[in-house]
Amino acid sequence: xxxxxxPFVHFAPLAQTLPxxxxxxxxxxxxxxxxxxxxxxxxxxxxxxxxxxALWEAVPQAGGTLIAANFPRVYIDPNRTLDDLDPxxxxxxxxEPLAPGEKTRLxxxxxxxxxxxxxxxxxxxxxLEEVRNRIDRYYRPYHQALSGAVEETYxxxxxxxxxxxxxxxxxxxxxxxxxxxxxxxxFVLGDRDGTTxxxxxxxxxxxxxxxxxxxxxxxxPYKGVxxxxxxxxxxxxxNSLQIEIRRPLYMDEVTRERNxxxxxxxxxxxxxxxxxxxxxxEQGRG
Numbered sequence: 001x002x003x004x005x006x007p008f009v010h011f012a013p014l015a016q017t018l019p020x021x022x023x024x025x026x027x028x029x030x031x032x033x034x035x036x037x038x039x040x041x042x043x044x045x046x047x048x049x050x051x052x053x054a055l056w057e058a059v060p061q062a063g064g065t066l067i068a069a070n071f072p073r074v075y076i077d078p079n080r081t082l083d084d085l086d087p088x089x090x091x092x093x094x095x096e097p098l099a100p101g102e103k104t105r106l107x108x109x110x111x112x113x114x115x116x117x118x119x120x121x122x123x124x125x126x127x128l129e130e131v132r133n134r135i136d137r138y139y140r141p142y143h144q145a146l147s148g149a150v151e152e153t154y155x156x157x158x159x160x161x162x163x164x165x166x167x168x169x170x171x172x173x174x175x176x177x178x179x180x181x182x183x184x185x186x187f188v189l190g191d192r193d194g195t196t197x198x199x200x201x202x203x204x205x206x207x208x209x210x211x212x213x214x215x216x217x218x219x220x221p222y223k224g225v226x227x228x229x230x231x232x233x234x235x236x237x238x239n240s241l242q243i244e245i246r247r248p249l250y251m252d253e254v255t256r257e258r259n260x261x262x263x264x265x266x267x268x269x270x271x272x273x274x275x276x277x278x279x280x281x282e283q284g285r286g
Contacts, residue, residue, distance in 0.1 A: 196232025
């Protein structure tokens with residue numbers, strides 16, 4: 001654990017030729033010293049979308065922008081609103097109004113309470129000061145970097161397509177306490193039930209992934225949370241789509257090591273980015 005790291009890394013293209021901004025808010029693997037969790041580091045790593053930023057290395061190579069968090073979401077989650085905070089975690093009263101959501105009730109809010117349903121992360125309450133520090137030192141800089149990239153891209157091209165990049169555990173339905181009649185898809189595309197991204201772009205991503213041999217679902221079980229909600233306004237040429245990848249496709253969920261499927265998946269995502277680039281050019285936006 002160390003505090004000697006930047007809150008995010010910005011993979012910029014040599015020249016931005018595409019109105020494409022991607023972010024990986026949950027792939028961070030550097031744990032701040034003040035975390036003071038009561039569970040082993042290996043258990044904490046279960047919350048990581050480990051290697052997701054590496055899977056999508058084709059984005060800056062193709063002329064888009066990729067931003068990835070360096071801090072772990074179990075410490076503070078940049079894909080949650082600031083009011084999505086569990087008051088039971090705190091040793092005092094938060095001075096602003098709070099509105100914890102359903103995932104916060106399960107233990108996965110702005111600051112995670114549990115690593116799984118049976119395992120709390122802390123054996124103590126968090127001080128208001130340390131929560132403020134997490135917000136100011138990590139959460140806000142990440143949001144500022146992403147917002148800056150989105151707005152600069154929109155200014156330059158008159159449009160922006162944003163991909164919010166994640167990976168999901170193989171037991172996602174179980175973690176979310178959802179009874180599903182079918183297995184988890186290889187990819188889940190989330191557009192908050194059609195509200196954050198133009199349908200043609202979602203169709204394109206869906207069709208390309210299926211053509212590569214993957215199973216695809218939409219908004220099941222992940223619809224997307226804060227980041228695509230605040231960026232996606234397709235009527236204004238601001239499109240935002242969340243992409244979840246089933247982790248066993250590319251890594252061992254216990255060791256977090258890349259498995260034999262990593263290289264093929266990385267190459268396939270490169271093909272997807274190539275197809276997206278063609279689409280954006282056809283729109284007159286690339």
